[in-house]
Amino acid sequence: MTPMMAAASAGFARGRTEVRQTLTNGQDLWNYAFPTLGFLITMFFMKDAAVPGTNFSLGSRTLPSVLGMSIAFTGLVTLAMTLAVEREDGTLLRAKAVPNGMFGYLVGKIVSMSGMAIASMVIVLIPSLFMLDGISINWFTLAWVIVVGLVATLPLGAVAGSMFTNPRNAGLIMLPMVGLTIISGIFYPISAMPEWLQGVAQVFPLYWLGLGMRSAMLPDGLAAAELGESWRHLETIGVLGAWAALGLLVAPMVMRRMARRESGSSVAERRERALQRVQ
Amino acid sequence: MAVIDQADAPAREELPVDEGNVLDVRDLRMRYGTKDVLTGVDFTAHPGEVVALLGPNGAGKTTTIEILEGFRMRSAGDIRVLGVDPAHGDENWRARVGVVLQSWRDHGKWRVRELLAHLGLYYAPYSTDRITRPWDTDELVAAVGLTEHADKKISKLSGGQRRRLDVAIGIVGRPELLFLDEPTAGFDPEARREFHDLVHRLADANTTILLTTHDLDEAEKLADRILILAGGSIIANGSADELARTMSTEAEVKWTLDGQRFVHSTSDATEFVRQLFRDHDEGLSDLEVRRASLEDTYMAMVHQFEAGRQADAVREFEVVTR
Numbered sequence: 176m177t178p179m180m181a182a183a184s185a186g187f188a189r190g191r192t193e194v195r196q197t198l199t200n201g202q203d204l205w206n207y208a209f210p211t212l213g214f215l216i217t218m219f220f221m222k223d224a225a226v227p228g229t230n231f232s233l234g235s236r237t238l239p240s241v242l243g244m245s246i247a248f249t250g251l252v253t254l255a256m257t258l259a260v261e262r263e264d265g266t267l268l269r270a271k272a273v274p275n276g277m278f279g280y281l282v283g284k285i286v287s288m289s290g291m292a293i294a295s296m297v298i299v300l301i302p303s304l305f306m307l308d309g310i311s312i313n314w315f316t317l318a319w320v321i322v323v324g325l326v327a328t329l330p331l332g333a334v335a336g337s338m339f340t341n342p343r344n345a346g347l348i349m350l351p352m353v354g355l356t357i358i359s360g361i362f363y364p365i366s367a368m369p370e371w372l373q374g375v376a377q378v379f380p381l382y383w384l385g386l387g388m389r390s391a392m393l394p395d396g397l398a399a400a401e402l403g404e405s406w407r408h409l410e411t412i413g414v415l416g417a418w419a420a421l422g423l424l425v426a427p428m429v430m431r432r433m434a435r436r437e438s439g440s441s442v443a444e445r446r447e448r449a450l451q452r453v454q
Numbered sequence: 455m456a457v458i459d460q461a462d463a464p465a466r467e468e469l470p471v472d473e474g475n476v477l478d479v480r481d482l483r484m485r486y487g488t489k490d491v492l493t494g495v496d497f498t499a500h501p502g503e504v505v506a507l508l509g510p511n512g513a514g515k516t517t518t519i520e521i522l523e524g525f526r527m528r529s530a531g532d533i534r535v536l537g538v539d540p541a542h543g544d545e546n547w548r549a550r551v552g553v554v555l556q557s558w559r560d561h562g563k564w565r566v567r568e569l570l571a572h573l574g575l576y577y578a579p580y581s582t583d584r585i586t587r588p589w590d591t592d593e594l595v596a597a598v599g600l601t602e603h604a605d606k607k608i609s610k611l612s613g614g615q616r617r618r619l620d621v622a623i624g625i626v627g628r629p630e631l632l633f634l635d636e637p638t639a640g641f642d643p644e645a646r647r648e649f650h651d652l653v654h655r656l657a658d659a660n661t662t663i664l665l666t667t668h669d670l671d672e673a674e675k676l677a678d679r680i681l682i683l684a685g686g687s688i689i690a691n692g693s694a695d696e697l698a699r700t701m702s703t704e705a706e707v708k709w710t711l712d713g714q715r716f717v718h719s720t721s722d723a724t725e726f727v728r729q730l731f732r733d734h735d736e737g738l739s740d741l742e743v744r745r746a747s748l749e750d751t752y753m754a755m756v757h758q759f760e761a762g763r764q765a766d767a768v769r770e771f772e773v774v775t776r
Contacts (some may be wrong), residue, residue, distance in 0.1 A: 181575060182576055185575035261560065264558060265558065265560040272555065274549040274576050274577065275545050276573075279575075439520060439555055440516055440517075442556070
């Protein structure tokens with residue numbers, strides 16, 4: 176086995192282990208279950224409202240949008256925060272001290288983040304299917320939207336995570352994400368937004384993830400309620416693909432630069448800072 | 455980078471690097487901004503040698519080790535670590551080097567055996583006819599004395615247990631060269647003794663070890679050779695005995711005469727004791743001669759160095775003000 180193959184397979188094993196550790200850890204599970212509960216309650220109260228111009232349940236329209244959002248949040252926010260934390264605590268330096276360890280670490284992160292994105296979608300999806308009507312899943316569309324969505328957001332999360340030296344500041348990434356969620360038609364159709372905000376939202380991946388997921392899970396007639404009265408698959412692939420290309424171009428450079436700067440004393444310095452904050 | 459290359463090129467021609475040395479450091483310099491941390495460090499280590507790097511806080515020990523580990527770029531100097539410049543070490547080189555890092559809470563959810571088995575996977579392709587990589591997980595867990603904690607979560611380990619795990623991670627790939635930066639911080643005496651046995655076993659298996667420590671007793675026990683780093687360069691290089699001799703530090707003689715206890719410091723203990731027996735043959739008991747410990751030698755050397763530096767500073771000041 177070549178060293179790179181060994182590192183790749185170690186990375187896969189690492190990702191699986193991390194998913195298992197998250198799913199068997201009360202604290203982590205609660206972190207995933209808590210927002211899920213919020214989404215379920217929101218959808219429950221939106222259940223009897225209708226998507227404007229149709230008699231389709233607004234709650235059922237929200238479900239795929241929320242699933243699209245959770246891909247973006249796992250790929251971007253969770254990965255960025257994990258990177259910032261694991262850089263501070265020395266996990267990354269350990270990976271650097273091992274042959275091809277950084278490569279294995281990255282493969283592991285891709286696997287574990289993808290796994291957690293899917294797990295967090297499943298825990299929202301299953302109870303929702305009992306509660307909501309009108310969902311009909313096109314598995315093929317669902318699969319490609321998830322894959323393209325992860326490829327578009329994970330590199331961006333890696334870039335964001337590399338730029339924060341302090342994991343507490345990494346939480347700042349939540350602010351623009353929440354703002355984007357509000358204008359991206361996740362909880363209410365984007366047509367309710369002023370036109371210039373619709374334009375802004377369509378630059379970012381979040382809107383297209385929501386749209387893609389709706390196209391995979393709602394009856395085709397609902398396309399009429401979207402902008403351009405279409406699911407706009409080509410545009411979805413175009414915008415998400417552009418973000419993926421940009422991310423895949425920038426992420427390796429930013430991460431290499433970050434990794435190069437890691438050393439025992441830089442980790443020790445951050446530990447000192449962190450311990451001072453605790454006291 | 456251009457600066458380093460220029461500084462490197464002529465030095466390499468003048469001083470052919472000895473292929474037999476695992477570590478070969480010549481005129482290593484490091485400057486942060488305008489502050490010179492290392493002003494020309496020179497030393498070598500041959501296979502299987504245990505070298506201790508001592509020095510006051512801020513002397514540049516960690517900087518030196520991090521440069522040799524390939525984690526930090528140097529300002530100038532010619533360095534070979536296992537025959538390779540660590541600034542350009544590839545993954546094949548990385549597989550032959552072991553690094554014991556200071557940890558605190560990384561991999562907290564992993565279990566001891568699980569993490570060691572995982573990290574070992576990366577080393578398997580680097581096995582050679584001579585060295586089987588990685589170290590068998592159960593054997594390794596036993597070698598660092600963590601067998602009964604092998605299935606514990608790492609976040610549940612005590613400080614000393616965690617440090618043993620750090621050591622285990624450092625040697626999981628059966629390195630030919632091992633860097634230990636303050637390995638026994640937080641060890642109880644028993645753990646320390648076991649760790650010393652482990653270092654001896656590694657050295658017997660021809661592992662070269664460079665360690666830093668503030669425990670001079672430990673350095674004396676473990677190291678074949680001791681380097682004292684002060685003011686950015688190596689001020690002493692030799693075995694503990696050799697260092698003691700160059701400093702001609704005084705030995706301490708204790709004896710009891712007619713029920714009374716006496717203590718005397720002398721640079722020639724043999725002659726003093728001979729005289730003692732000549733003077734009072736019968737009444738003498740409980741004779742004890744203690745040679746200067748490494749600690750005495752170390753303190754003397756660092757003080758002498760600092761006094762010298764002060765004298766230099768005064769001289770410089772006089773020149774400037776004249």
